[in-house]
Amino acid sequence: xxxxxxxxxxxxxxxxxxxxxxxxxxxxxxxxxxxxxxxxxxxxxxxxxxxxxxxxxxxxxxxxxxxxxxxxxxxxxxxxxxxxxxxxxxxxxxxxxxxxxxxxxxxxxxxxxxxxxx
Amino acid sequence: xxxxxxxxxxxxxxxxxxxxxxxxxxxxxxxxxxxxxxxxxxxxxxxxxxxxxxxxxxxxxxxxxxxxxxxxxxxxxxxxxxxxxxxxxxxxxxxxxxxxxxxxxxxxxxxxxxxxxxxxxxxxxxxxxxxxxxxxxxxxxxxxxxxxxxxxxxxxxxxxxxxxxxxxxxxxxxxxxxxxxxxxxxxxxxxxxxxxxxxxxxxxxxxxxxxxxxxxxxxxxxxxxxxxxxxxxxxxxxxxxxxxxxxxxxxxxxxxxxxxxxxxxxxxxxxxxxxxxxxxxxxxxxxxxxxxxxxxxxxxxxxxxxxxxxxxxxxxxxxxxxxxxxxxxxxxxxxxxxxxxxxxxxxxxxxxxxxxxxxxxxxxxxxxxxxxxxxxxxxxxxxxxxxxxxxxxxxxxxxxxxxxxxxxxxxxxxxxxxxxxxxxxxxxxxxxxxxxxxxxx
Numbered sequence: 128x129x130x131x132x133x134x135x136x137x138x139x140x141x142x143x144x145x146x147x148x149x150x151x152x153x154x155x156x157x158x159x160x161x162x163x164x165x166x167x168x169x170x171x172x173x174x175x176x177x178x179x180x181x182x183x184x185x186x187x188x189x190x191x192x193x194x195x196x197x198x199x200x201x202x203x204x205x206x207x208x209x210x211x212x213x214x215x216x217x218x219x220x221x222x223x224x225x226x227x228x229x230x231x232x233x234x235x236x237x238x239x240x241x242x243x244x245x
Numbered sequence: 246x247x248x249x250x251x252x253x254x255x256x257x258x259x260x261x262x263x264x265x266x267x268x269x270x271x272x273x274x275x276x277x278x279x280x281x282x283x284x285x286x287x288x289x290x291x292x293x294x295x296x297x298x299x300x301x302x303x304x305x306x307x308x309x310x311x312x313x314x315x316x317x318x319x320x321x322x323x324x325x326x327x328x329x330x331x332x333x334x335x336x337x338x339x340x341x342x343x344x345x346x347x348x349x350x351x352x353x354x355x356x357x358x359x360x361x362x363x364x365x366x367x368x369x370x371x372x373x374x375x376x377x378x379x380x381x382x383x384x385x386x387x388x389x390x391x392x393x394x395x396x397x398x399x400x401x402x403x404x405x406x407x408x409x410x411x412x413x414x415x416x417x418x419x420x421x422x423x424x425x426x427x428x429x430x431x432x433x434x435x436x437x438x439x440x441x442x443x444x445x446x447x448x449x450x451x452x453x454x455x456x457x458x459x460x461x462x463x464x465x466x467x468x469x470x471x472x473x474x475x476x477x478x479x480x481x482x483x484x485x486x487x488x489x490x491x492x493x494x495x496x497x498x499x500x501x502x503x504x505x506x507x508x509x510x511x512x513x514x515x516x517x518x519x520x521x522x523x524x525x526x527x528x529x530x531x532x533x534x535x536x537x538x539x540x541x542x543x544x545x546x547x548x549x550x551x552x553x554x555x556x557x558x559x560x561x562x563x564x565x566x567x568x569x570x571x572x573x574x575x576x577x578x579x580x581x582x583x584x585x586x587x588x589x590x591x592x593x594x595x596x597x598x599x600x601x602x603x604x605x606x607x608x609x610x611x612x613x614x615x616x617x618x619x620x621x622x623x624x625x626x627x628x629x630x631x632x633x634x635x636x637x638x639x640x641x642x643x644x645x646x647x648x649x650x651x652x653x654x655x656x657x658x659x660x661x662x663x664x665x666x667x668x669x670x671x672x673x674x675x676x677x678x679x680x681x682x683x684x685x686x
Contacts, residue, residue: 147441147517153503159523168595193491193499195431195525216411217525222423237373244434244522245352
């Protein structure tokens with residue numbers, strides 16, 4: 128019997144690679160936060176809105192679109208709330224606020240976010 | 246009574262640790278403050294560490310598991326929504342152990358390695374301690390105030406090594422508010438078995454690749470760039486974008502990252518990956534006008550705190566400049582210690598040495614190019630598209646109605662037409678001239 132000619136589909140595929148051909152896994156905001164270790168300093172927010180009146184007059188509200196963990200939300204009454212316990216301490220809001228209306232400091236030592244890779 | 250030391254360093258990143266190492270070796274009492282659980286626990290960078298300065302002090306670093314892979318390929322890519330035009334430079338002729346002094350790294354690992362070296366030399370590392378401000382007396386810095394009971398530490402010199410946000414430089418009056426030219430870096434570390442990474446990126450052993458992406462498909466044509474760096478069994482994928490440009494785009498940073506990851510070109514490289522860690526950090530890209538003063542009475546500013554980054558699309562450097570500035574600051578402080586004078590004048594040699602070094606020269610040269618880019622958005626939102634269109638026209642294999650094929654001459658003419666009509670040779674020429682001017686002066 129003549130030797131069987133192997134076509135491309137008959138050639139053995141490496142077994143390891145086959146498990147890693149699916150689309151990259153994407154994370155929503157909450158899942159992204161879940162990849163981080165965050166120790167919350169309960170009851171002592173390190174970020175505060177200085178004057179809600181200023182936020183009410185702010186039209187752009189750039190804090191709500193530039194924070195990498197979407198910590199700034201405009202409530203129904205027009206006030207801006209900071210979900211500070213999710214903060215990853217980058218400093219974006221401090222610079223982006225056109226009115227310097229955010230009192231910004233780092234969480235106290237040992238609190239806040241910890242990177243395992245960085 | 247407040248504690249006393251010779252030098253108080255705020256921060257424990259690469260610049261801080263190498264400075265602490267040199268100062269401790271020189272016999273000085275050094276305290277290094279880290280606000281996180283360990284050095285690197287609050288740090289993030291894109292991913293490539295340039296090791297010229299490092300290798301002089303710690304020649305054994307490649308064997309110490311503190312870096313990931315040495316770079317053998319730099320690839321620059323222009324993306325439209327569905328196409329890519331790339332230029333790759335592979336360099337296989339650099340010798341071990343340092344190769345081309347370019348290693349991918351993860352800060353939570355590398356910073357710990359370097360801080361340990363400083364500790365072994367005798368520096369004291371205090372973790373989980375935030376320093377909010379300097380203590381000033383009669384117009385000079387005399388110490389730092391840590392946020393805890395009895396947190397005052399007096400020192401002859403304070404080194405502000407607290408990174409991009411540098412509240413210390415600001416509290417000492419050496420810098421104003423950060424400008425909107427500051428870049429937000431957003432990244433995910435995604436995992437993939439090392440043999441899959443090596444197979445997918447054509448790497449052997451510990452070789453690594455650094456891919457940079459520009460154009461509409463990367464960060465929606467904004468001034469900014471995406472990146473993809475291979476680590477051992479993870480990939481760092483992310484982008485950098487000036488805050489001003491991010492604000493103008495009006496898209497959430499985490500959505501923009503997912504968009505980049507799902508770009509048809511990028512997606513193929515990230516198949517089968519699982520996100521392990523999301524991160525974001527500022528890159529202190531500033532004009533010389535916005536930079537802090539590098540020295541004051543009793544204080545020096547180094548690394549990212551001093552705005553020392555080269556964040557243009559060609560070169561992404563910073564940690565090497567931080568380490569260089571740390572070395573120069575430490576050596577100046579050792580001299581000042583001998584003379585017993587810690588005034589701004591006595592510390593000034595640090596600033597002048599810095600300005601003569603690559604750290605300042607590269608910053609200065611390339612920030613000019615970045616300023617040019619700010620006023621020429623076409624380099625990000627027009628030309629990448631145009632070049633991709635040209636390539637697509639030239640390389641289209643097009644059938645004709647009669648069952649034959651469009652001759653190459655017709656394709657060449659279509660390219661020429663496009664260059665004349667769409668690219669605008671005149672304006673493109675002028676833009677190139679601007680770029681050349683910015684690069685040269």
